[in-house]
Amino acid sequence: MAKTKDDSGPALPPAIESAWGLRERPPKGPRPGLTVPAIVDAAVRVADADGLAAVSMSRVAKELGAATMALYRHVGSKDDLLTLMVDAGYGPSPGPAAPEDDWRANLTRWAWAEHDVLRQRPWLLHVPIAGPPITPQQLGWMEDGLGCLDGTPLPESEKMSILLLVTGYVRNEAMLVNQLAEGSRAAGVEPGELMPAYGAMLARLIDPVRFPALTRVLGAGVLDQDDPPDDEFTFGLDRILDGVEALIARRTA
Amino acid sequence: MAKTKDDSGPALPPAIESAWGLRERPPKGPRPGLTVPAIVDAAVRVADADGLAAVSMSRVAKELGAATMALYRHVGSKDDLLTLMVDAGYGPSPGPAAPEDDWRANLTRWAWAEHDVLRQRPWLLHVPIAGPPITPQQLGWMEDGLGCLDGTPLPESEKMSILLLVTGYVRNEAMLVNQLAEGSRAAGVEPGELMPAYGAMLARLIDPVRFPALTRVLGAGVLDQDDPPDDEFTFGLDRILDGVEALIARRTA
DNA sequence: CTTTAATGCGTAGACCATACGCAGAACTAG
DNA sequence: CTAGTTCTGCGTATGGTCTACGCATTAAAG
Numbered sequence: 001m002a003k004t005k006d007d008s009g010p011a012l013p014p015a016i017e018s019a020w021g022l023r024e025r026p027p028k029g030p031r032p033g034l035t036v037p038a039i040v041d042a043a044v045r046v047a048d049a050d051g052l053a054a055v056s057m058s059r060v061a062k063e064l065g066a067a068t069m070a071l072y073r074h075v076g077s078k079d080d081l082l083t084l085m086v087d088a089g090y091g092p093s094p095g096p097a098a099p100e101d102d103w104r105a106n107l108t109r110w111a112w113a114e115h116d117v118l119r120q121r122p123w124l125l126h127v128p129i130a131g132p133p134i135t136p137q138q139l140g141w142m143e144d145g146l147g148c149l150d151g152t153p154l155p156e157s158e159k160m161s162i163l164l165l166v167t168g169y170v171r172n173e174a175m176l177v178n179q180l181a182e183g184s185r186a187a188g189v190e191p192g193e194l195m196p197a198y199g200a201m202l203a204r205l206i207d208p209v210r211f212p213a214l215t216r217v218l219g220a221g222v223l224d225q226d227d228p229p230d231d232e233f234t235f236g237l238d239r240i241l242d243g244v245e246a247l248i249a250r251r252t253a
Numbered sequence: 254m255a256k257t258k259d260d261s262g263p264a265l266p267p268a269i270e271s272a273w274g275l276r277e278r279p280p281k282g283p284r285p286g287l288t289v290p291a292i293v294d295a296a297v298r299v300a301d302a303d304g305l306a307a308v309s310m311s312r313v314a315k316e317l318g319a320a321t322m323a324l325y326r327h328v329g330s331k332d333d334l335l336t337l338m339v340d341a342g343y344g345p346s347p348g349p350a351a352p353e354d355d356w357r358a359n360l361t362r363w364a365w366a367e368h369d370v371l372r373q374r375p376w377l378l379h380v381p382i383a384g385p386p387i388t389p390q391q392l393g394w395m396e397d398g399l400g401c402l403d404g405t406p407l408p409e410s411e412k413m414s415i416l417l418l419v420t421g422y423v424r425n426e427a428m429l430v431n432q433l434a435e436g437s438r439a440a441g442v443e444p445g446e447l448m449p450a451y452g453a454m455l456a457r458l459i460d461p462v463r464f465p466a467l468t469r470v471l472g473a474g475v476l477d478q479d480d481p482p483d484d485e486f487t488f489g490l491d492r493i494l495d496g497v498e499a500l501i502a503r504r505t506a
Numbered sequence: 507c508t509t510t511a512a513t514g515c516g517t518a519g520a521c522c523a524t525a526c527g528c529a530g531a532a533c534t535a536g
Numbered sequence: 537c538t539a540g541t542t543c544t545g546c547g548t549a550t551g552g553t554c555t556a557c558g559c560a561t562t563a564a565a566g
Contacts, residue, residue, distance in 0.1 A: 028542045030531040067546045131436035132451050146466035156473035165489045168425035183384035198385050213399035220409035236418045243496035281511045283562040320515045
């Protein structure tokens, strides 16, 4: 009969255990030539170079000079590997909140940090997330995000909700910008030319009677200019933080 | 030499053309036994029943009693089919803004309508979106969303940005709730049991010294109760609309 | 009736993840 | 030193995916 582990409860997946360094090497058998970090690094290298779609088990194995099936000794499945890739891809949180700044400045910096990571590694957006965060780096980001709201009168549950709101916004905005860039590459259009082309296409498709508001937007030339996407990001983030500020004011009063 | 189409510019994909009803059947050749709407309906039926992962060309063809390759006469690629599935899956916009209500009530209703669609067809969240909306129903939603902001003093560009903000929020929230549900199904845990189990796992993993804020959240029992997810949705939406309200107030003054 | 063009679809190729089992390496017990 | 144990690497094989290509059939036009 197999001995049950201490009080491990639902027994977290082996890939997660190794991410937390909870795996001691058994003293028998040959030295492993492959290690989980080496595999994850190779996979991240492939994703950085050729995108997430290029990350196949055989491609990662080739990157390591190993055979495809060798990887399965170390990661349980491709999904396991993806989870570990996300953890490594985000990297460590950029640091705790600065005590001399207020919550808004700190949370803004936190949001921009994730924004920058996602801009540098767009493939992170394409990994289907499997559940709530349980890997070390991910929780590090969450810890530092919570720290931004430390001085506020918000209850813990609302801090968490706000963090979810902000990180969701950052992910969503990054996804929009990224799929726009991919779309322009796929269509073979210059990145600056895409929005005007999109506007022209819309103008040709829509009936001004059926779509009056949309026609008005088009007429205002909203899509003609290619504004720096950072402005759009700042706009949305400021709206959300305005909303948070209103809540804090209400909870203070 | 092929005759160029009127002034069609970048020549939109055939699947999109058919979605706008811009495709007349050529007078020669055998009657098509398959039609694009029939194929899209079948694909939606498969996705509704067994999820997006079950939507393969062969499965859809089987659903129609046709051969796999027969589909490719009508849709250019699987991605084309997915685009059409999204358009059909969302369905028509639930209707224009009610003039007797203010922008906030109308926009709230608009957000809830998308929320309801995504709850009913979670697979819509898993379709990788390829670019800005160009299909009829999608633009119908956008039109009605813009209509909600009609009476406000916001410039057209900001109306658009706010719409993007709200729809992004709705999608993101739906995605979180959905992947939580999928995660609990995959782990074989009761839906109500998942968050407590998650909390217990975190408590076992994290070091209170390294993760003080997270530990405080755990200690507050935030994860112990399984609150109705609609409350979470309402909370975030109200934060965002508070932010919009602040902007409108500023633009009015 | 002949010509023309579009439809349905069979074949085949290039990928993919991964279940299974075997050869060999490295350590421990005697 | 030897035998036993156990873990690593990996070859083979299965069943799935999308889709390029080409052929036979069908229906309308001239």
